[in-house]
Amino acid sequence: MQKTTKIDFYPPVSTDGYALHRLVAACPPLDPNSAYCNLLQCSHFNETAICAKEQGNLVGFISGYLIPDRPDTLFVWQVAVAESARGQGLAGRMLIALLERPACRNVRFLETTITPSNGASQAVFTKLAAVLEVPVNVSAGFDRNTHFEGxxxxxxxxxxxxITQKQSEEK
Structure with a gap:
């Protein structure tokens, strides 16, 4: 059965921080952060993050930031979608809405890191590139042994x- 409730997108505020903490914990294999880190994501980085709420409940969240020495690049840190909201293309819709934000008007590239075993995230970002009609380049990021001590x-x-602004606004 198709869901009929409306999901609204908002810039996060600090009071969304603990709900984000619970959402990430419920979305393995996402790496959990401290509740304090989630509060900072919702307050200090709220212009480059997005909440998806269904009847006031947080069902999706994307945290990101503009890379300081490359302000034309939005780095997407985490994408979380509650189990109850999966299968509706929510992650892709949030990414497009995030790219349409005023803070992202000069974004030409989106970067993220994904583990080779995370097929769901790979599918989301592959589909985003297809919708925007832009290429995807996958390269080495953070190595298991070099960066994570195995x-x-x-x-x-x-x-x-x-990405051009016109591409993201047309989707």
Missing amino acids: AHESEELWRIGP
């Missing part, structure tokens, strides 16, 4: 773009 799977760097 305790975490390697992260590949995905670079999508170049």
Whole structure:
């Protein structure tokens, strides 16, 4: 059965921080952060993050930031979608809405890191590139042994773009 409730997108505020903390914990294989980190994501980085709420409940969240020495690049840190909201293309819709934000008006590239085993994230970003009609370049990111002392799977760097504002607004 198709869901009929409306999902609204908002810039996060600090009071969304603890709900984000719970959402990430419920979305393995996402790496959990401290509740304090989530509060900072919702307050200090709220112009490059997005909340998806259904009847006031947080069901999706994307955290990101503009890379300081490359302000034309939005780095997407985490994408979380509650189990109850999966299968509706929510992650892709949030990414497009985020690219339409005033803070992202000069973004030409989107970067993220994804583990080779995370097929769901790979599918989301592959579809985003297809919708925007731009290429995806996958390269080495953070190595399991070099960066994680063998305790975490390697992260590949995905670079999508170049994106024009017109492309993101048309989707």
